[in-house]
Amino acid sequence: MNCVQVCPRNAVEVTSIEFEDQIISIKVDHEKCSMCEECLDDKGNFCPKNLFYKDKVKSKENEDIEGIRFKFKEIAKCQGCLRCEALCPEKAIKPVIFDAM
Numbered sequence: 001m002n003c004v005q006v007c008p009r010n011a012v013e014v015t016s017i018e019f020e021d022q023i024i025s026i027k028v029d030h031e032k033c034s035m036c037e038e039c040l041d042d043k044g045n046f047c048p049k050n051l052f053y054k055d056k057v058k059s060k061e062n063e064d065i066e067g068i069r070f071k072f073k074e075i076a077k078c079q080g081c082l083r084c085e086a087l088c089p090e091k092a093i094k095p096v097i098f099d100a101m
């Protein structure tokens with residue numbers, strides 16, 4: 001199932017997948033992110049599916065800043081391992097989990 005959820009901040013384009021009876025999306029908090037770029041590792045050490053990329057994002061003050069985005073269009077590749085949440089040193093990556101109806 002694909003659906004669209006409203007996200008409180010910083011991720012207007014939230015799409016989600018159903019995974020093991022839960023609906024999961026991934027959100028990056030640009031205020032917490034230090035741009036260490038560890039999540040851009042494409043060798044599978046961070047996200048095994050390489051689902052993060054660098055791009056312009058909006059700050060809380062609505063300014064264009066460099067940030068990290070999640071590849072929402074490829075969310076079907078997300079395997080729900082939540083390594084991203086565990087390995088981000090700033091705890092800037094959070095799963096948004098909803099109970100499946």
Ligand code: SF4
Nearest residue numbers: 033034036037039088
């Ligand atoms: S690992 Fe976390 S703090 Fe580092 S760039 Fe990625 S989202 Fe930002």
Ligand code: SF4
Nearest residue numbers: 047078079081082084
């Ligand atoms: S849950 Fe796993 S596969 Fe999905 S974005 Fe996070 S690290 Fe990547």
